Amino acid sequence: MNGLERLQAAGAPASLIEQPSRDNAACVRVAAADVYGTLQTLRDACGFGTVTFITAIDRSPAEDRFEIAWQLRSVEHVDRIRVTTRVGGDAPSVRSATDLWPGSAYMERECYDMFGIHFEGHVGLKRLLMPEGYDHFPLRKEFPHQGIEPDRLYREWERTRS
Amino acid sequence: MGSLVPADTGSSQEAGFFASRLDALVNWGRKNSLWPMPLGLSCCGIELMAMIGPKFDIARFGAEAARFSPRQCDLLIVAGTLTWKMAEATRTIYDQMPDPKWVIAMGVCSSSGGMYDSYSVVQGVDMILPVDVYVPGCPPRPDAVIDALIKLQRKIERESPTRRLAEMSSKPLEAGTNTFNMAPNDAIKTHRIGTFLEGDEGDDA
Ligand code: SF4
Numbered sequence: 001m002n003g004l005e006r007l008q009a010a011g012a013p014a015s016l017i018e019q020p021s022r023d024n025a026a027c028v029r030v031a032a033a034d035v036y037g038t039l040q041t042l043r044d045a046c047g048f049g050t051v052t053f054i055t056a057i058d059r060s061p062a063e064d065r066f067e068i069a070w071q072l073r074s075v076e077h078v079d080r081i082r083v084t085t086r087v088g089g090d091a092p093s094v095r096s097a098t099d100l101w102p103g104s105a106y107m108e109r110e111c112y113d114m115f116g117i118h119f120e121g122h123v124g125l126k127r128l129l130m131p132e133g134y135d136h137f138p139l140r141k142e143f144p145h146q147g148i149e150p151d152r153l154y155r156e157w158e159r160t161r162s
Numbered sequence: 163m164g165s166l167v168p169a170d171t172g173s174s175q176e177a178g179f180f181a182s183r184l185d186a187l188v189n190w191g192r193k194n195s196l197w198p199m200p201l202g203l204s205c206c207g208i209e210l211m212a213m214i215g216p217k218f219d220i221a222r223f224g225a226e227a228a229r230f231s232p233r234q235c236d237l238l239i240v241a242g243t244l245t246w247k248m249a250e251a252t253r254t255i256y257d258q259m260p261d262p263k264w265v266i267a268m269g270v271c272s273s274s275g276g277m278y279d280s281y282s283v284v285q286g287v288d289m290i291l292p293v294d295v296y297v298p299g300c301p302p303r304p305d306a307v308i309d310a311l312i313k314l315q316r317k318i319e320r321e322s323p324t325r326r327l328a329e330m331s332s333k334p335l336e337a338g339t340n341t342f343n344m345a346p347n348d349a350i351k352t353h354r355i356g357t358f359l360e361g362d363e364g365d366d367a
Contacts, residue, residue, distance in 0.1 A: 147281030
C-alpha cells in the first residue's frame with residue numbers, strides 16, 4: 001500500500017484530489033480547512049512520522065495564489081507523500097502543524113518570512129532570514145528582484161541609537 | 163616602518179613642533195599595532211584566516227593580534243557578504259569599537275554587494291559604516307589585503323591626533339552620541355530608493 005492508499009483506508013477528506021507527480025511519491029490536494037486533519041491522520045494512522053519540508057509556491061495571478069506544500073516521510077514504509085492546498089487573499093493563513101511535528105516551526109517561519117503566510121497556532125511566528133521590521137515578503141511575485149528601499153531599516157536604527 | 167619624521171599635515175606650524183612630534187609618535191604607535199576585528203561573514207573569511215596564519219603572517223606589519231571582542235580592536239575587517247539581517251549586528255560591533263578605528267572592506271561583496279545584487283544583501287558596507295580601504299577581488303588574495311593594510315598605515319601616518327583631540331575637547335560631548343559622525347552617501351541611496359518607489363526599473367534610462 002502506498003501513502004495515498006493508506007490515507008484512503010484511514011479516512012480521507014471529501015475535498016481530496018489526487019495530483020500528478022514526477023517522482024513516485026503520492027501527491028494530493030485538499031481544501032485549506034482540511035489540511036490539519038489530513039496531516040493528523042497521516043501522522044497517526046499512516047506512519048508518516050517526519051515532515052521533510054513545508055514551503056509555498058506563488059501561482060499569481062491565479063485566484064488562490066499561494067500553493068502551500070507539506071512533504072511527509074515515512075521511515076517505516078519507506079515512502080513519501082506531498083499534501084498541498086491553495087490559499088489566497090491579503091492575509092493568507094493556514095493552521096500550523098507545530099503541535100504535530102515540533103520541527104516544522106522553522107520551516108513555517110521561513111514560509112512566513114518569504115511569502116507572508118500566517119500559520120495559526122505557531123508560537124513565535126516572526127522573521128527568520130530577513131531583519132525584524134522589514135515590511136515586504138521577498139518571494140512574492142510582485143516583489144522586485146533587487147529589493148525595496150533597502151536602507152530604510154538602517155535609518156531607523158540610526159534614529160533609535162542617537 | 164619606525165621613522166619619527168613628523169607628518170606634513172599643513173597645520174604643523176600652528177600646532178607647533180612639539181605637537182607634530184607627538185603626532186608622529188602616536189601615529190607610529192597606532193599604525194604598527196593595528197588590532198583587527200575579523201568579521202568573517204562568508205568565503206572571504208577563509209582568506210582572512212590565511213592572512214593571519216604563518217604563511218602570509220601579518221605579524222610582520224604588527225596586525226596579528228586578532229581579538230574577537232570589538233572593545234579591544236581598532237581595525238574592522240569586513241570579510242564577506244553582509245546581509246541586512248547581519249547589518250545591525252555589524253553596525254553594533256563598529257559602534258562598540260573604541261576610537262580611533264578604521265575599516266577595511268575586503269572583497270567585492272563587502273565593497274559593493276558584488277554579484278549579490280539582491281534584496282537580502284547590503285550593497286556595500288559603506289551604506290552602514292565609513293570605510294577606509296576597499297579591496298577588490300572575489301576573494302582577494304591575502305597579499306591584496308596586506309597591501310590594503312599598508313595603504314591604511316600610510317593613511318594613519320597622515321592623521322593628526324593632537325588636532326583631533328583639540329577639536330573633540332572644544333565640542334561638548336553629548337551623552338549617548340557617537341563622537342564619529344559619518345556622512346552617508348545620500349546620492350547613491352536616493353537613487354536606489356527613487357528607482358524602486360516610482361516603479362521605474364531603470365530600463366529606459
Ligand atoms: S567577495 Fe567573493 S569570496 Fe568574498 S565573500 Fe563575496 S563571494 Fe565570497
